[in-house]
Amino acid sequence: MDEAQRTLLDNIDSPEDLKKLDIRKLPEVCNDLRKFIIDVLSINPGHLGASLGVVELTTALHYVYNAPYDQLVWDVGHQAYGHKILTGRREIFDTNRKFKGISGFPKRGESDFDSFGVGHASTSISAALGMAVASALKNEKNRKVVAVIGDGAMTGGMAFEALNNAGANKADLLVILNDNNMAIDPNVGGINEYLLNISKSNTYNRFKKDVWEGLGKLDTFGRKTRAFLQKNQHALKNMLLKQNNLFEAFDFRYFGPVDGHDVVYLTKVLNDLKNIEGPKLLHVITQKGKGFKQAEINQTKYHAPGIFDKETGEIYKSKSVEAKAPKFQNVFGETLVELAELNEKIVGITPAMPSGCSMNLMIKKMPDRAFDVGIAEQHAVTFSAGLATQGMIPFCNIYSTFMQRAYDQVVHDVAIQKLHVVFCLDRGGLVGEDGPTHHGVFDIAYMRSIPNMIVSAPMDEIDLRNLMYTAQLEDIKQPFSIRYPRGAGNKPDWKKPFEKIKIGKGRKLSEGKDIALLTIGKSGIFAQEAVKILNEKQIEVAHYDLRFVKPLDTELLFDVFKKHKKIITIEDGAIQGGFGSAILEFMAQNALSASVKILGVPDKFIEHGSLEDLYSECGIDTEGIVASVLNVAEK
Numbered sequence: 001m002d003e004a005q006r007t008l009l010d011n012i013d014s015p016e017d018l019k020k021l022d023i024r025k026l027p028e029v030c031n032d033l034r035k036f037i038i039d040v041l042s043i044n045p046g047h048l049g050a051s052l053g054v055v056e057l058t059t060a061l062h063y064v065y066n067a068p069y070d071q072l073v074w075d076v077g078h079q080a081y082g083h084k085i086l087t088g089r090r091e092i093f094d095t096n097r098k099f100k101g102i103s104g105f106p107k108r109g110e111s112d113f114d115s116f117g118v119g120h121a122s123t124s125i126s127a128a129l130g131m132a133v134a135s136a137l138k139n140e141k142n143r144k145v146v147a148v149i150g151d152g153a154m155t156g157g158m159a160f161e162a163l164n165n166a167g168a169n170k171a172d173l174l175v176i177l178n179d180n181n182m183a184i185d186p187n188v189g190g191i192n193e194y195l196l197n198i199s200k201s202n203t204y205n206r207f208k209k210d211v212w213e214g215l216g217k218l219d220t221f222g223r224k225t226r227a228f229l230q231k232n233q234h235a236l237k238n239m240l241l242k243q244n245n246l247f248e249a250f251d252f253r254y255f256g257p258v259d260g261h262d263v264v265y266l267t268k269v270l271n272d273l274k275n276i277e278g279p280k281l282l283h284v285i286t287q288k289g290k291g292f293k294q295a296e297i298n299q300t301k302y303h304a305p306g307i308f309d310k311e312t313g314e315i316y317k318s319k320s321v322e323a324k325a326p327k328f329q330n331v332f333g334e335t336l337v338e339l340a341e342l343n344e345k346i347v348g349i350t351p352a353m354p355s356g357c358s359m360n361l362m363i364k365k366m367p368d369r370a371f372d373v374g375i376a377e378q379h380a381v382t383f384s385a386g387l388a389t390q391g392m393i394p395f396c397n398i399y400s401t402f403m404q405r406a407y408d409q410v411v412h413d414v415a416i417q418k419l420h421v422v423f424c425l426d427r428g429g430l431v432g433e434d435g436p437t438h439h440g441v442f443d444i445a446y447m448r449s450i451p452n453m454i455v456s457a458p459m460d461e462i463d464l465r466n467l468m469y470t471a472q473l474e475d476i477k478q479p480f481s482i483r484y485p486r487g488a489g490n491k492p493d494w495k496k497p498f499e500k501i502k503i504g505k506g507r508k509l510s511e512g513k514d515i516a517l518l519t520i521g522k523s524g525i526f527a528q529e530a531v532k533i534l535n536e537k538q539i540e541v542a543h544y545d546l547r548f549v550k551p552l553d554t555e556l557l558f559d560v561f562k563k564h565k566k567i568i569t570i571e572d573g574a575i576q577g578g579f580g581s582a583i584l585e586f587m588a589q590n591a592l593s594a595s596v597k598i599l600g601v602p603d604k605f606i607e608h609g610s611l612e613d614l615y616s617e618c619g620i621d622t623e624g625i626v627a628s629v630l631n632v633a634e635k
């Protein structure tokens, strides 16, 4: 590149390069960084809004702290693109989220600067506390630990468990609360209200300003203030901050709110805070999507917009063939509204994913009966349980991967009490570019081991609709889980009248002689395609879609084992303990015999990449199924 054209960012290959710059150059670095993120994401999609919002904060953090010796812990990690770019990954940033490229989240194996692997929310304070305590035990000098957590992630219970522990522990830890008043959708709940109040409250801010000024502090936490703070910690706390401050109640020192887009000011504040020991929280106000008009205006849409025009912001629609059929998530959202109109006992619960799972349709239409409870999966499940005790029929929609958080609540609060809660597990199976933190591959195994639980997975959109219909009927007196995948199915004409599905009943989709394919969920669509290809090769395979992992259709299975000595089970989920395992158990328990091959997700964490790449890697796409059948047929 022509030297004259090089931006400041082009010369930054590590935070060391950033630190060489005069502080007055930082706004220009931020401009470069913001432009770079927009340029790359416009053609290689990812999480846009959150990363744009923390450009200044990221730059200030790397200017002030000495990472990777100092530990920077990002919560969720979808906002860490700037961090990746400033820490030596600028030139490979165009591989972000691609198969074999860099991860869309901080990942320990990827860089020493990624101190903690993330993807799920509300973990940063716990992890940072662990690091700070370890550092103290090892007697490390001057090693700082900083957690950056959004106001959305702050609604998660774990964040409060960690605050509670950290305050009592007196660990040397800085928590930066990145408050943009948004999660993916508008942030909700009491904490959100509290943060709004504290940022906007004139009385609070005037009082604080008066005291700061009285201390001789005008714009940063200057020397005088520091000296005062160190001498009079308790006096100051009691005088100023403890009053009405939630974080102070946890024994954190609260600072802020400060403007999160003034990079020079931020560096000064951070430098001052470095010299104050103990647990402290800096409240930073930012705007999600900052610097890209469309993303500032429509923050939910531009959270992860897909590809877009970097000038106008126009979002380009996916041209894939699949896009013609509706997404499972849309079918869920529309069907829920239809059912709720028919059955007034139905209520909807989502932990912070109303747009993602389409419960926003019900929230809009029936705001009294649909609840976004914040990033709080455990609470979502037990809240649903409470509703069910009173005869309501909760549809609790949680992404498969996030449901891992609420496993005990499913067992203890719902299943043991045999409560009629309908669990809709969205994004069941591999999810693609978000990678191992987000693949929903464990739910079949974890749900089927719970007594009283009905475990189902629709093959297509019509099935999803009918399973949802069936799950809310009065004769269901137990928890009912329905898992379905990310993206589109194959039924553009899914809006048919509801049909009751018999619990534990599968169906035969094609006849065949030797080999039988047993599928669950969307794997059935791939298997159908495979059957067509195999038929052209004069290989006839039978295909059964089981629909239910629990209870299994034993009648159908006895018939299958009678007719076929070669069986292949196919699932978009972990092989260990999953659907295929259930078939093997059935076979063993009934002293049947056959050669059974299990196709599914092997016993390792599958990295990120397009769904096509990942299905192919696991051999569960059409081609993989054809290859397995040919292989089994030869034996």
Ligand SMILES: Cc1ncc(C[n+]2csc(CCOP(=O)(O)OP(=O)(O)O)c2C)c(N)n1
Residues within 6 Å of the ligand: 050, 053, 076, 078, 079, 119, 120, 121, 149, 150, 151, 152, 153, 154, 180, 182, 183, 184, 288, 351, 352, 353, 375, 377, 402, 405
């Ligand atoms: C346990 C868990 N539940 C849900 C999500 C999905 N999720 C990803 S980002 C996000 C919003 C986070 O909001 P916030 O922390 O305020 O960050 P922002 O995007 O506003 O910067 C949610 C709900 C998640 N990552 N983890």
